[in-house]
Amino acid sequence: MSTSTAATKSKVSKLAENIIGSEIIKLAGEVNEKIKQGEKIYNMTIGDFNPKEFPIPAELKQYIVDEYFADQTNYPAADGMLELRNAVAHLLKERGGLEYKNDEILIAGGARPVIYSIFKALVDPGNTVIFAVPSWNNNHYSYLNSAKAVVIEAKPEQNFMPVAADIKPHIKEAVLIALCSPQNPTGTVFSKEGLEEICDMIIEENNRRGPDEKPVYLMYDQIYWALTFGNTKHYNPVSLRPEMKAYTIFVDGISKSLSATGVRVGWSMGPKLVIDKMKAILTHIGAWAPKAEQLATAKYLSDLTLYDTFIEQQKIKISDRLNGFYKGFQSLKNEGFKVNAIVPQAAIYLTIQFALHGMKTSDGKVLETTKDVTKFILDEAKLAVVPFYAFGADDNSPWYRMSVGTCKINDVDDVISNLRQALQKLS
Numbered sequence: 001m002s003t004s005t006a007a008t009k010s011k012v013s014k015l016a017e018n019i020i021g022s023e024i025i026k027l028a029g030e031v032n033e034k035i036k037q038g039e040k041i042y043n044m045t046i047g048d049f050n051p052k053e054f055p056i057p058a059e060l061k062q063y064i065v066d067e068y069f070a071d072q073t074n075y076p077a078a079d080g081m082l083e084l085r086n087a088v089a090h091l092l093k094e095r096g097g098l099e100y101k102n103d104e105i106l107i108a109g110g111a112r113p114v115i116y117s118i119f120k121a122l123v124d125p126g127n128t129v130i131f132a133v134p135s136w137n138n139n140h141y142s143y144l145n146s147a148k149a150v151v152i153e154a155k156p157e158q159n160f161m162p163v164a165a166d167i168k169p170h171i172k173e174a175v176l177i178a179l180c181s182p183q184n185p186t187g188t189v190f191s192k193e194g195l196e197e198i199c200d201m202i203i204e205e206n207n208r209r210g211p212d213e214k215p216v217y218l219m220y221d222q223i224y225w226a227l228t229f230g231n232t233k234h235y236n237p238v239s240l241r242p243e244m245k246a247y248t249i250f251v252d253g254i255s256k257s258l259s260a261t262g263v264r265v266g267w268s269m270g271p272k273l274v275i276d277k278m279k280a281i282l283t284h285i286g287a288w289a290p291k292a293e294q295l296a297t298a299k300y301l302s303d304l305t306l307y308d309t310f311i312e313q314q315k316i317k318i319s320d321r322l323n324g325f326y327k328g329f330q331s332l333k334n335e336g337f338k339v340n341a342i343v344p345q346a347a348i349y350l351t352i353q354f355a356l357h358g359m360k361t362s363d364g365k366v367l368e369t370t371k372d373v374t375k376f377i378l379d380e381a382k383l384a385v386v387p388f389y390a391f392g393a394d395d396n397s398p399w400y401r402m403s404v405g406t407c408k409i410n411d412v413d414d415v416i417s418n419l420r421q422a423l424q425k426l427s
Contacts, residue, residue, distance in 0.1 A: 019143065023390035031384040042407065042415050043384045047136075047184060047348065049259040049405040054317065056260045057310045063296035064263070076291040079279045080107020080267065083298035088252075088267050091301050096225070097239045100269040106279050107294060110266040111223050113287035114251050117278035118219050118268065119145045122176050122249075130170050131178040132162035133392030134185050134399070136221075138178045150174070151392060156399065159188035159342060160351065164197035171205050175214055180221035180251075181235070182228065182346030185391050185401035187322070189228065189345050192235050199241040206247060217274070218248045223266070224347040226257035226311050229319040232345040249274055254297060256348065257311060259405070265289040265297045318348055321404040321412060325350050328416035337423045350402040352385065357398065359426040367426075370396050380422035383415055 010017045028045045035041050055061075079085070085102035092098040108114045115137070123129060125146035131138035132152040142149040150170045154160040161183060171177075179198070181190040190198075199218075206215045218237060225234045237244040253266030266289070268278065282288070289297075301307060322344035329341035329352055340353040356373045360366055361380075367373050370387050377383050385400040393399070407415075 015144070020140065022137075022140075024386055027384070027386060027390065031378070034378075039382065041378070041382050041384055042411055042418070044402045044404065044407060045384050045386050046406065047256075047403050048261050049348075050407070051259070053408055054259040054314070054405055056258055056263065057300060057306070059306060060258065060260070060263075060296060060300040063299045064293055067292035067295045072292045072295055074291060076107070076288050076294055078283050078288070079103075079275075080105065080289070081291065081294040081298060084265075084294045084301075085267075087298040087301040088269075091304065091307070092269065094304055095307075096236070098236065098269070101272075104272050104275055105267055105269045106275050106282070107265070107267050107289055108282060109264040109287045109289045110255055110261075111221070111251050111253050112266075113282055113285065114253075114266050114268040114278070115141055115219070115221070116144070116285075116287075117281045118249050118251070118274075119147070119176070120281050121274055121277040122214075122217050123147050124175075127175045128170065128173045129176045129178060130167055130174045132160075132166070134160060134388040134397075134401075135178070135180060135391055136184040139392050141178075147176075148173075153393065156342070156351075156353075158194075159345075160186040160399075161188055161190055161194060162198075163194060164201045167198065168201055171201060171216060172208075174216045176217050176219060177202065178219045178221070180223075182222075182224040184221075184224070184347060185349055185386065185388065186342070186351045187344050187347040187349035187401075188342065188351065189232055190235055192233075192240065195235050195237060196240050199237045199244050202247060203241065203243050215247055218244065219251065220248055221251040223251055223253055224256050225252070227315060227318060227348065228346040229315060229322070229344060234346070246271055249278075257314070259314065263289075263293050263297075265293050317409075318404060319344070320409055321407060322348075322350050324409070324412035325352075325402060325404065325415070328412060328419075332416065332420060332423065335420070337420075339419070339423070348403055348405040350404065352400050352402050353398050354400065355398045356426060357396065362425045362427075370398065373398070374400075377419075377422065380425060381415070381418040383418060 085105045119141045123145045129147045130150045132154040152166045249270035254260045338355040342351040385402045388397045388399045389395045
């Protein structure tokens with residue numbers, strides 16, 4: 001083998017050679033570098049919480065400490081501690097309107113292992129997975145499973161939520177449809193009618209398939225379901241259509257509702273056959289939630305009055321920020337600036353628009369691409385937000401995700417003021 005051939009030959013697997021890291025984490029890294037250089041940046045990129053602004057429940061924190069002092073530091077049960085699975089079943093029944101037995105529930109170290117194991121349990125190489133964009137990481141999980149990805153570009157007129165008519169042409173070849181509501185990155189939700197239409201379509205397709213044919217399953221990510229605002233209501237497939245219980249695998253956990261992203265307690269519920277296979281996959285990965293955190297979460301969730309009080313306060317703090325930014329963007333829009341925002345419905349995200357393509361900066365530079373716009377907003381307004389292309393949307397989409405979990409309420413007016421001054425520099 002020649003030296004030149006050896007130099008170009010990959011030294012890692014094809015999968016590793018071609019995998020793309022998180023675009024959001026990459027952007028956040030660039031922002032953090034600016035912060036290290038002394039710039040004051042309003043970093044609203046990561047879907048996380050500032051623990052000083054959004055601490056986990058004090059009782060949960062104490063329960064975690066107690067479990068470590070009780071030496072609960074060995075391996076947890078492979079499918080999750082029974083105490084937690086029972087507590088999750090109780091929470092789902094009392095607050096989510098869902099009935100699942102403890103052997104239909106799987107505990108994992110947050111939502112990521114759950115999603116990974118759902119894909120691994122259901123998707124063979126070459127199988128078709130349908131998902132809409134913008135959405136979080138479905139493209140990467142499809143790649144990791146060598147799946148054929150059918151990507152639907154959701155529209156702002158539909159609050160960036162997919163509709164049955166967009167999915168229907170592709171459903172006959174699909175084994176998995178990946179949906180999320182409340183949606184990351186948009187902070188919007190399915191309407192009752194919209195989700196019912198999708199469920200009816202899935203049921204119809206599975207009735208068409210023979211008993212020996214793999215069904216089309218629905219992965220339903222509802223990690224933000226407790227965080228809805230105003231008159232917004234969260235709907236799930238199984239409550240709307242009980243027949244969907246045979247085909248729906250949920251993604252859920254405490255990461256967002258309890259601002260416990262670093263505590264790493266997530267779960268899935270679904271048909272026992274699928275849950276058992278997911279459990280088997282995770283035993284080889286070891287992506288379990290720590291035993292102490294599991295037992296502490298079980299104890300915390302055993303008192304739903306305590307849980308309800310925290311959720312109510314959490315929703316007020318988040319909605320104050322979301323609504324503040326929404327009103328600020330509407331003010332800028334009314335002043336004639338080419339910006340917009342979608343009314344916040346849920347989660348910790350505001351969908352915002354910077355329709356600035358083709359405009360000129362004060363030094364004559366034309367903002368030709370979304371990357372140009374993103375850089376201008378970062379440099380001039382000191383605001384870091386994530387363009388929808390990081391979630392699979394078109395490279396020149398003017399829409400962005402603003403994540404409010406890391407900001408102070410006083411930041412709202414400052415950010416809008418910065419934006420106003422920056423936008424005034426464009427012509």
